[in-house]
Amino acid sequence: MSALLDYLERHREAMLSDLREFVERESPSTDKARADGFVRFLAERAEHLTGGEVTVVPQDRWGDHLLLRVGRGEGPPVLLVGHYDTVWPAGTLERMPFRLEGERAHGPGIFDMKCGLVQGLWAIRALHETGAEHPPLVFLVNSDEEVGSPSSRELIEAEARGAIACLILEPSFHGALKTARKGVGIFELRVTGRASHAGSEPFEGVSAIEEICRQTLDLHAQTDPETGTTVNVGVISGGTRANVVAAEARAEIDLRVSSRAEAERMTALILGLRPHHPEAQVRVEGGMNRPPMERTPQVARLFEHARELARGLGFELEEASVGGGSDGNLCATVNPAVVDGLGAVGDGGHARHEHVLVRHMAPRAALVARLLETVVEAVR
Numbered sequence: 001m002s003a004l005l006d007y008l009e010r011h012r013e014a015m016l017s018d019l020r021e022f023v024e025r026e027s028p029s030t031d032k033a034r035a036d037g038f039v040r041f042l043a044e045r046a047e048h049l050t051g052g053e054v055t056v057v058p059q060d061r062w063g064d065h066l067l068l069r070v071g072r073g074e075g076p077p078v079l080l081v082g083h084y085d086t087v088w089p090a091g092t093l094e095r096m097p098f099r100l101e102g103e104r105a106h107g108p109g110i111f112d113m114k115c116g117l118v119q120g121l122w123a124i125r126a127l128h129e130t131g132a133e134h135p136p137l138v139f140l141v142n143s144d145e146e147v148g149s150p151s152s153r154e155l156i157e158a159e160a161r162g163a164i165a166c167l168i169l170e171p172s173f174h175g176a177l178k179t180a181r182k183g184v185g186i187f188e189l190r191v192t193g194r195a196s197h198a199g200s201e202p203f204e205g206v207s208a209i210e211e212i213c214r215q216t217l218d219l220h221a222q223t224d225p226e227t228g229t230t231v232n233v234g235v236i237s238g239g240t241r242a243n244v245v246a247a248e249a250r251a252e253i254d255l256r257v258s259s260r261a262e263a264e265r266m267t268a269l270i271l272g273l274r275p276h277h278p279e280a281q282v283r284v285e286g287g288m289n290r291p292p293m294e295r296t297p298q299v300a301r302l303f304e305h306a307r308e309l310a311r312g313l314g315f316e317l318e319e320a321s322v323g324g325g326s327d328g329n330l331c332a333t334v335n336p337a338v339v340d341g342l343g344a345v346g347d348g349g350h351a352r353h354e355h356v357l358v359r360h361m362a363p364r365a366a367l368v369a370r371l372l373e374t375v376v377e378a379v380r
Contacts (some may be wrong), residue, residue, distance in 0.1 A: 001130075002313055002366060002370070003130045003371045004123075004126045004127070004130055004314050004366045004370060004373075005314075005363060005366040007129055007130055007360060008122060008123075008126050008361075008362035008363075008365050008366050008369075009124045009180025009362045010121065011362075012361065014036075014255070014331075015118055015119070015122050015362065015365070016105070017134075017179055017286075017357060017360050017363070018045070018118045018121075018122075018359075019105060019110065019114065019115055019118045020098050020105075020107075020147075022115075022117060022118055023093075023098045023107035023108065023110050023114055024093060024098055024107070025037070025038050025041055025108060026088070026090050026091075026093060027052065027063065027084050027085055027086055027143075028085065028086060028087075028089050028090055028108075028145055028241050029062070029063075029085040029086070029087070029111070029143070029145075029146045029147045030087060030147070031089075031160055032059075032061070032063055032200070034063075034090060035062070035064070035084070035085060035143045036063055036064050037062025038063070038078075038084055039056060039063060039064045039065070039066050039084065039141075040056070040267075041145065042084060042117070042141065043056055043066055043067055044137070045121070046066070046068045046121055047068075047110070049121045049122065049124070049125045050068065050070050050121060050124045050125055050129060051070070051311060052069055052070035052124070052137075052139075052218070052353060053068070053069045054066065054067070054068050054072075054073075055067040055068075055125060057097075058153065059143065059151050060142040061087060061151065061318035062143050062150070062151045062152075063143030063144065063248070064143060064346065065140070065141065065142045065155060066084075066139075066141040066142075066145055067139070067140055067141075067155075067159075068137075068138070068139040068140075068141075068142070069136070069139075070074060070124055070128075070136070070137040070139070070140055071134065071136040071137055071139070071254055071313075072136060073136050073335075075135055075136070075164070075376075076135075076162050076163055076164050076166065077135060077136035077137055077138045077162070077163055077164065077358075077377075078134075078135055078136070078137050078138070078163060078164050078165055078372055079138050079139075079140065079159050079160055079163035079164075079165070079166045079331070080120050080137065080138065080140070080159075080167050080168075080169060080341070080368075080372075081139075081140050081141075081142075081166060081167070081168050081327050081328070081331060082113055082115060082116050082117050082120060082139070082140075082141050082142075082143060082146070082170070083113060083142045083143065083145030083146070083149075083170075083327065084114065084141055084142075084143060084149065085142075085143050085144055085145060085146050085147075086108055086109030086112070086114075086146065087112075087146050087350050088108035088109055091179045092108040092325075093107070093108060094148050096108050096352060096354075098110070100358070103358055103359050104129060104346070104355045104356070104358070105355060105356050105358050106353075106354065106358060107354070107355075108356045109352055109353060109356065109364050110344070110346075110355065110356050111171050111344050111346045111349050111354045111356050112170070112171050112172055112345065112350065112354070112358030113169060113171055113214075113343050113344065115143060115171070115343060115344035115345055115356045115361065116171060116343025117169065117343075118169060118341060118361070118363055118365075118369060119169065119342075119344070119364050119365040120139060120169045120343075120354060120365075120368060121139075121151075121257040121370040123365045123366070123368035123370070123372065124137060124369070125367050126369045127234075127258075127372060128227060129241065130248065131370070132373050133148055133373070134373045135372075135375075135376055136162060138159055138163070139370060140152075140155065141380040142155070142156065142327065144376075145327055146184075147325065148289050148290070149290075149327055149330060150326075152228065153256065153330055153355045154326050156173060156327050156331060157242070157330055157331070157333060157334050160330070160331040160334050160335045160338075161334040161336060164335075164337070164375060164376060164379055165298075165302060165335070165337040165338070165339075165375050165378070165379050166328070166329065166332075166335055166337065166339075167325055167330065167339060167342055167368065167371055167372070167375075168326060168327065168328040168333040168338065168339065168340035168341070168342060168343075169326075169328045169343040169368070170328065170340055170342075170343050170363075171341065171343045171344040171345075171346065171349060171356075172326075172341040172342070172343065172344065172345050173320040173322055173341055174316065174320075174347070175317075175344065175345050175360075176317070176318040176319055176320040176341065176349070177303055177306060177317060177318070177319050177320070177340065177341040178293075178319070178320055178321070178322050178326075178328070178337055178340035178341035179295045179299050179300070179303050179319040179320070179321065179339065179340070180258070180292075180293060180294060180295040180299070180321035180322070181258070181292065181293040181310060181321070181322055181323075181324065181325055181329055182256040182257055182258055182292055182322070182323045182324070182325065183256070183257045183263045183288055183290055183291045183292035183293075183325065183327060184254070184255070184256060184260075184288070184289045184290045184320075184324075184325040184329075185253075185254070185255030185256075185257070185263065185266065185267060185270070185286065185287060185288045185379075186188065186252075186253070186254065186255075186286050186287075186289045187252075187253040187255065187270050187284055187285065187287070187344075188250060188251070188252055188253070188285050188286055189212065189215060189233075189250065189251040189252075189253060189270075189273065189282070189283075189284050190248070190249075190250045190282075190283045190284075190285075191208040191211045191212045191215070191238070191243070191249045191250070191275070191280055191281065191282055191283075191323065192208060192246070192247065192248055192280065192283075193205065193206035193207050193208035193209075193246060193247050193248070193249075193277070193279075193280050193281075193283040194206040194244045194279065195209075195244055195245055195246070195247035196218065196244075196248060197243065197244070197245075198242070198243045198244060198245050199243060202245065202368035203247075204246075205244075205246075206245070206247075206277055206279045206280050207245050207246050207376065208238055208239075208246045208247055208248050208249035208280065209238050209239055209246040209249050210246075211249070211275060211276060211277055211280040211282070212236060212238060212249040212250070213249070214276045215273060215276070215282065216233045216236070216251065217292070218273075219231045219253060219270070219273075220232070220233065221235055222266065222269065224240050224311065227257075227258065227262060228256070228257070228323075229255075229256065229257050229258070229262055229266060230252065230254075230256045230257040230323070231255055231256075231266075231270075232253070232254045233251050233252070233253055233254075234252055234253075234254055235251065235252040236249065236251045237248070237249065237250055239252060240368045244320075245277050252264070253270065253286070255267075255270065255288075256323050257292060257311040258292055258321075259292055259294060260294070260297075261299070262292075262295060263288050263291060263292060267287055267288060270284055270286075271284050271286075271287075283295070284365040286380050289325070290304075290325035290326075290329035290330065291330075291332070291333050292329065292332075292338065293326075293328050293329045293331075293332040294332065295321070296332075296336040296337075297336075298336040298337040298338075298379060299336065299337070299338055299339060301337075301379065302337055302339040302375070302378050302379065303317075303339055303379050304378075305374070305375070305377070305378035306339060306342075306367065306371060307366055309330065309358075309367055309370040309371060309374070310363075310367055312365060312370070313363055313366050313370070314362055314363070320340075320341070323357060326340060328340035342364070342367070342371075343363075343364070344364070344365060345355040345357045345358070345369050346356075346360075347359035362379045
């Protein structure tokens with residue numbers, strides 16, 4: 001057995017204890033007070049486990065971010081990326097408490113992605129305790145990934161730009177690493193028509209609802225299973241009363257694309273929507289929130305390297321392309337050497353059955369440790 005894996009298996013209960021504490025400290029994206037409380041706890045725990053230098057990066061609206069730097073050797077660092085915010089509102093623990101059921105640990109945010117944070121910190125500790133050599137490390141943990149990383153994007157890109165490689169501790173896809181992610185576009189469509197009495201003057205009005213329905217059909221027709229492009233109008237609102245021809249309507253649009261070229265094409269198409277009715281007005285705002293993370297040659301090499309390391313640790317590793325975005329997408333805009341999904345093995349992200357499989361925690365942390373130890377070989 002690898003010395004790193006042996007160390008982590010022997011400390012499995014300590015890892016599980018940390019996981020419980022991480023989960024039981026709620027940290028909703030939109031609750032700055034709780035987020036800041038969590039990051040202060042995380043700073044203390046990270047410093048204790050790794051002996052590294054911790055910097056808390058203050059924010060006005062969102063929770064503060066954390067930077068952990070370990071080692072000061074020559075050359076660029078390896079970047080680890082994770083987030084501590086969750087989609088769950090404060091008080092969720094009352095109905096979804098942390099609990100163990102056999103090999104499953106349950107709780108809000110446990111899979112996405114507090115288990116990944118625990119595994120990342122213990123991977124660094126294992127390197128230190130076993131005396132393994134490694135390049136300088138930076139572990140960036142942000143507070144706003146679940147809402148699109150509005151305050152952390154520049155920080156993420158700045159750290160990724162100078163890194164040897166970017167290792168993203170988001171949860172795995174049923175155990176598989178994520179070597180490609182779709183880009184995510186967010187748009188708002190607003191239509192202005194003209195109100196009239198639906199009974200007395202039905203033909204004097206211009207229905208914004210009818211127009212927005214026609215636009216929705218046009219947008220959904222852009223979905224293409226072969227290219228992987230999907231368009232979803234997920235929210236529509238408009239009108240005032242059943243007997244009034246609607247003067248206004250709005251829609252929220254979600255776009256997913258697999259390549260930057262497709263992102264550019266679809267962004268131009270959506271922003272260029274024109275009305276069907278000559279007297280309706282159409283206005284679209286928005287754009288790409290996260291660019292695609294494409295499977296570059298560097299990504300492929302990193303994955304193959306990780307697969308060989310996993311075999312040495314006693315398990316097989318697969319890869320997957322997924323539709324959801326993460327901060328891995330942001331890293332990929334400035335650094336082609338990215339591999340995602342290195343965190344928890346489990347299921348149920350953002351759902352009541354959210355859980356992790358405890359038996360995978362030590363092996364996955366050992367994989368991260370081995371990558372930190374050897375990643376320079378994979379990207380040369």
